Amino acid sequence: MENALEKNLQAINQSFGETEDLVIRRFSLMDPSSRQAAVIYLDGLVDTAVISQHVVRPLILNFTGTAKNTHSLEELTSLITVSETKVIKNLNEINEFILAGDTCLLVEGEEGGIIAESKGWEQRGVQEPIVERATRGPQEGFVESIQTNLGLIRTHVNHSKLIFEKYEVGTVSPNSVMIGYIKDKAKASVVEEVRERLGQIDLEAVLESGYVEQLIEDNPMSPLPSIKVTERPDVVSGDILEGRVCILVNGSPFALIVPASINSMMQSSDDYYERYPQVFLMRIVRWMALFIALLLPSLYVAATTINHEIIQTPLLFTIAATREGIPLPAVLEALLMEVAFEILREAGLRLPQPIGPAISIVGVLVIGEAAVNAGIVSNIMVVIVGMTALSTFAIPQYSFANAIRFLRFPIIILASTLGLLGIGFALMVLLTHLLKMRSFGNAMMEPFAPMSPDDLSDSVIHLPWKTTMSAPWKKFKKLL
Known part of the structure; x- marks a missing residue:
């Protein structure tokens, strides 16, 4: 069995081209059988402290008092104290998890392995937006981490029906793309159209949201954009609450918002704070x-x-x-x-x-x-x-x-x-x-063409909040 473990480790090493940042750490389980095990991860994509304290350490120290000679992968999983673990039976799936920043545990005598969540690469902290500055309002902008961006949106939109859907885009280097919307508020036809267009993307890699924007827009040959781009979480949150759909790409601090209009592109976030x-x-x-x-x-x-x-x-x-x-x-x-x-x-x-x-x-x-x-x-x-x-x-x-x-x-x-x-x-x-x-x-010309009287109160001019909250635009016309 030991030879089988070494053979699997050698195969994984070769599949990564024997790159120097692939780490294979061998150790012995402290169960009665003292089986050999190994963790595999890419240095720079993981938090090594998490691996040492929550993956390797429990497997070395937490077997006291057991009468079994060996433990199954499911039993070993219960000892690992990271936030998320998964047992896989097919070792051909290991590479994609390792590339995503997870750690793989292989144990002597077991056909499959355990995937432990250990992402921990260096990333930029939340800072003031660089492109879209505002004199008033939240002074925080999106970063390159898609998980951090999801959290920024969640802090603004406290809604139980706020849904995020994840897609993997890229044939050679898959990247995470997520769409966010409020169920029953966003148009189902728009959500379905976004899903369909994302599914048609056929690129080797998607490094920035600009790739997605150019591949899903309605008018690729037009000099005018048909998708709104923003780096402000409050702008995305406001558009989601109005029934629009946002698209986030891992590695990009710029979110896409659909559907867009010329009117929405002429609005600034502090229009609603002043x-x-x-x-x-x-x-x-x-x-x-x-x-x-x-x-x-x-x-x-x-x-x-x-x-x-x-x-x-x-x-x-x-x-x-x-x-x-x-x-x-x-x-x-x-x-x-x-x-x-x-x-x-x-x-x-x-x-x-x-x-x-x-x-x-x-x-x-x-x-x-x-x-x-x-x-x-x-x-x-x-x-x-x-x-x-x-x-x-x-x-x-x-x-x-x-x-x-x-x-x-x-x-x-x-x-x-x-x-x-x-x-x-x-x-x-x-x-x-x-x-x-x-x-x-x-x-793109809404609410001017076709004319939408209810939306004209937030177009070239912005009526006072009390007016728009107390009565629709049709009632407000009686006051003129």
Whole structure:
């Protein structure tokens, strides 16, 4: 039997390619037979203190007073004091448990083995969200551990019907993906659609939630996102309570929320924590920033290139004076400055954190001032590009802001050729596309199209809590 144990250990070692981080620890059981045993685990994925104190130690010391010569795997399992154990009969299943951070116990004379839960790798603690900052509300963000993220959601949603379903995605390196929703509150059709799309994922590995997002979204070729992405547990909790479904991926601090809408992507978490007057102003400013980020450069190009009549004469003379001596046409001037800003923004993201912000600020100031002094661009173009960039940063959803940055360039080109007509054509195409877009069966333009009066109270404006709690929107209309 001892040879059989050694043969199994050798087979497991070879299946892992004799990697150095595979640990095989042999010891003797202190039962009357003194059988040989071994624990197998991957160093770095387990808590070695748990293995020593709760797996090996009980098997060495807890046989006092027994009259049996040998003990079955089920009896040995009762001695192990970890939170979860499992007896497996097929040793071909061992590898996937070891790769998941569990410990396998093999005993001389037994055909199967025992799997003991011992996960304990190093991970980042809960910290303040990096991308989605809020002035008020919980200051905790998701981390890379999916179990920690589940706990963060549970602390906000104390509901007995909050359900999490687990899926293994990845053919070569399986990873845990979980969907969360409240039973009887989330639409059954949406939940079923999420399950079906996750089941169709055929990748070797899923390392981040972005993989899942691109494979399950309704409109993969659209520049606009159809899935909401967030790193805030309170945002996920609020959406779950509203009947949406969240998707968590192990190893990613970003959760996916479906179905999504343009309206939901323009909302911030602190909209619900501040008083009504401030929220009203913030949302109006935010929607204004959306249109400025999308249209301001193209409106400038159209006004200075084709549609001069839309500018008052004094302002037209001022713009002409600032553009005197500029060799580039307005469209090339706008595109040059926009591309330069995007390069600076990308460089700021890639630079080391201590010097990134400093280099970005210096780059903007130095390059902008040098370009103006050299007569390449005008002062007013620097102002327009700066206003456009600031407006983009006012959009809460990062992926949606990136889409607006992308759409700005073709609109500028259309404005240079067709003027305001080109801008109108671009807006018509964009609006038509938005009206056709769906997110897991729901219209992306809800509650505007189709019109949903009950949901308009939480759209561009946010009505006071007392109003929305005491009476539906239909009753509130009587007060107007």
